[in-house]
Structure formats: C-alpha cells, structure tokens
Amino acid sequence: MNARSRFINWGAAVLVLALPFATHALLGQGWVRILDFALLYVLLALGLNIVVGYAGLLDLGYVAFFAVGAYCYALFASPQFDLHWPLWVLLPMGALLAACFGVLLGTPTLGLRGDYLAIVTLGFGEIIRIFLNNLNAPVNITNGPQGVSLIDPLHVGPWFLEKTYHVGGIEIPLVINIYFLFLVAVGLAIRLSQRLEGSRIGRAWAAIREDELAAASMGLNTRNLKLLAFAMGATFGGVSGGLFAGFQGFVSPESFTLQESVMILCMVVLGGMGNIAGVVLGAVLLSVLPEALRGLGGLQEFLFGKVWVDPSNLRLLVFGIALVLMMLLRPEGLLPARARQREFHESQ
C-alpha cells in the first residue's frame, strides 16, 4: 500500500468515526438515527450483493431474511414469551436461522434463472411476511399484525446501549452507541465479503454467474454453490434483522414489504453490483437521500415564500427522478466492479 492510499484510508477511518458526533452536534439525534439505519441497509445490501452481485441470482424477496432475523430476536428477547436471551446468542441464532431459510428458498429455485427466479423469490418474500402476519392463531406466536413490542434493548455485555455515556466530557447517547455497534457489524461484513470474493468459492460463483451450463460441465457443483450463496447472503440479512429489532424495540410485518426488497436491490444495482465499495455507497445514498429530501418543504418556502407542492409527494417524485437519472448516466452503477465497467463502455 502506498503512502497516498494509506492517507486516504486513515482519512476515511477518521471521517467514519467522527461522523456521528459531528452529525449529532450539527443536525441532532434524528440524523444520527438515519445514519444508524443507513448502516443496517449497508449490511443488507452487502448480503444481497453476495446473491445478486457474486452468484448472479436475482432475488426479489431478500427482505424475508431480514424479517427472520428480526423476529428471531424479537421473540427470544421480549415479554412475548418472557424470554430474554442475550445478543451474542440471538445474533448467531438469527444468522443461522436465516441461512436455513436461504436454503429453503434456494432448493426449489435451483433450476430457475433470471425472471423466473425473481418471481419465485418475490413470492417467497411475501409468504414470509404473510406468515408473520397470520401466526397469531390458533397459537399466538408472532402476535400478528400488531407485531412484537417491548423488545429488550441492545446491550453488549455490561454496556447498555440505551444509556448515555460520558467519555472525557463528550456525550455519547444511544444513537451514537448504536452507530458504533452497527459499524462493527458492517466492518465484519465487508471483511467477509472481501474474503469470499477472492476465494475459490467466489470465483466459482462468478463462473456460475457467467455461464451456468459451462460451469456445470467444468465439474462445479452448481447446486451446492448456489445454495451456499443464498445461505451466505441470508446470514447478513439475519444479523441486520436482529440488530434492527433490538434498536427499534418493536417489529411488525409492516416493515418487511416487497418495497424494502426492491429498495435493497436498487442499492446494490445503483451502487455497482459485485463491488463492495459501490454497494456501500449505494446503500448509504439511497437510505439518506429520502430523508434529506424531507427538507424540500423548507426549500420551497425559502425560494417562493410558500409551499407549492406537498413536500411528502414531491419527495418521492424527486427520489424517483434521481433513481432514473442515476441509471441513465451510470448504468453500470456508481462504483462498478472493474470488469463490468469495461463491458458497459465497450458496447457504447
């Protein structure tokens, strides 16, 4: 690593560490919360990137794994069954359970590609959500549409993250504690993604993505490799689901709609499928942008002296236009994988 890239890395590290404090001081709690959610989305997008970006399997039901992780945490750490298991048990458990669901989704879809696969995964996502919605009778497990509330707040060993700590005169409230917990999770996810990408398995996934029939005729066990991609991707979703439940204190089937799956897919595609930096950027941008656009009402008042268009409608319109523009201007994603970039620019 040369001096310049080392400088950039250190700069990025300082920025990431200082960001929540600066945001807290300048924009307030609410914005740090948005950053927390952005990190959860990064985790989800990295997971989906394994399935879509590495193995080339289009998954439109990814939010199901997020839901599995979230309900796993919610049911075992809440008054629902009066269980209060700790985080270090529930996160691996959620990851494992999500992986099992990944295999469950993968098995019937092994022979499917492209659009057909997308339709089945879409159905799977909806099935999970509808199950969660209806598993309150005959035996009440999920509490149905009311969801599970009063979920135990996240705590890591002796540190209760809902407390405000003071370190050397700096106030560290809940949202910043959470930020650092999520940051650790994202860091681990990035490391794992990098390892996977460069591994023998990562290359095999790339081969399946490029030409599945040729991969099979080369002696690749395409069945197991595809199931592994679904399972690995799902674990990321499971972990972020657990973190989400503990952070929110409340989960309901409402949070796991198709729109969420589509959003996560957009993050992966817009950021740059298959490239970790791109996926991270896509997730941060698409989770922060809708919030930033809430300021449109204020902007109108400032420019025209009155609010012309309902800002909540305008926000979605501008967001949609931004998505379309990004796809038109950079169809390969903001930070594409190198090979993909070349393909797009050769054909132009």
Added chain:
Amino acid sequence: MNPLLEVRNLCVRYGGITAVDGVDLDVMEGERVTLIGANGAGKSSTLKALAGLVAPAGGGFTYGGQDLQSIPPWQRVSRGLALVPEGRGVFNRLTIEENLLMGAYHRKDSSALPGELDHVYGLFARLHERRHQQAGTLSGGEQQMLAIGRALMSRPRLLMLDEPSMGLAPLMVEKIFEVIRKIAAEGVTLLLVEQNARLALALSDRAYVMESGRIVLVDTAAACMENPMVRAAYLGDGGG
C-alpha cells in the same frame, strides 16, 4: 481395445420433441470418433446427455464399464469425462488463468495445477501471453482455445468437443484442429461433434453419421470419406 464409452439406445426429449432417438455409439480407449450431421440432428444433445447436462428420456451408457446415469455432472468430470461446450462458454469476466483453474475446480491435488497450466500454455502460447486478461476480451478463436484448455485442466480420459470450429475463420479452424490432433496424440480419447466434416474425418478413426436423432451410418473415417452419401451431404461434393 476396450470400449471406454458404450451408449445404448439413448433418447433425449425436450417436451414433446425427440432430439435423440435411440442412439447406439461406442468409443474405444484411445480412439478418435466423430459424430457428423446437420443442424438439429441431435449431436449436441447426445454430448449433453453424456456430460449430465440434460437427463436422458431413455436408454443409457456406461463409461469405463460403469453406469454413470445417477451421477451428477460435477462427478463425471472428476472421472475423466470432460465436455467443451458448444459456443465455448468461457467465463467472460474471469481472467484466462482463472478460467483455466475453473476447469480443475474439482481436483484435490492443487500442487499439480502449475504443471497443468504449463501443459495448456504449451499447447496454446496465445493464452499464456494473455493469461491475466479477461476472457471476454479474447477473439472467438482464442476463446475456443481457452475452452479446450479449460477442459484439459481436468485431465480428461474422454474429451468431448462440441463444434470447435463454429464461427471461426478457416485459418483459426486449422490451428484448433492441429491442437486437437496433438491432444489425441497424447492419448486422450476424443468424441468430436463437428459440422466441418472434412477436417473432422481427417483426424478421426471412425465416424457416426446422425440424422433426425438417429445414427444412419457407422464406418471408419476413411470409408466415410469415400461414401457417396457422406460426400454429397457433408463434404459438399455434388458430383459424388
């Protein structure tokens, strides 16, 4: 000589369409066999069924005396049955070397791989020059070389080639066939599917002619070249 491959009454159907209709075919150890026939005669489907990429609707085959029907494609490769698929199927976004290593994916003896790479690079010097380049940037002929090299990485006993000359310039076709001849000389048994019957027959010991899913002629390659039906239909020799 022992039959390495014995195909008996093989049938392949796609929905209601019968692509392969009761094919019997033998390949002896060390032999070079060509399967010629027009488009849609069922040649590729026969190879795909042997490689395990499509499930036969009937009949079967033994390889080295063993019935491989119930064995998935990835295990057939480790037993020495390798297919160079039609249309080459190189992995565009992987480098040439990564493509080659993919051919040896199932092999546990990773210490032998540098030697295997050298062997392939010895056959195709072009690939060595470009080994860190992405496969998608290669020309059609180079991609065919890569596809053959990749199949060789599994150390096949029986190499099945599906239309290696397809879409290539005549000069490139000559080159590819030269290498195929070398591979055969190394003792690899060949089953070749080819439209360029002249070149294919020239390097083969025996040939099967396939029409609408059936074998219509079996003979030595030399006899096939003299056969008026073959001459008229596949060698472009209208005068007979």
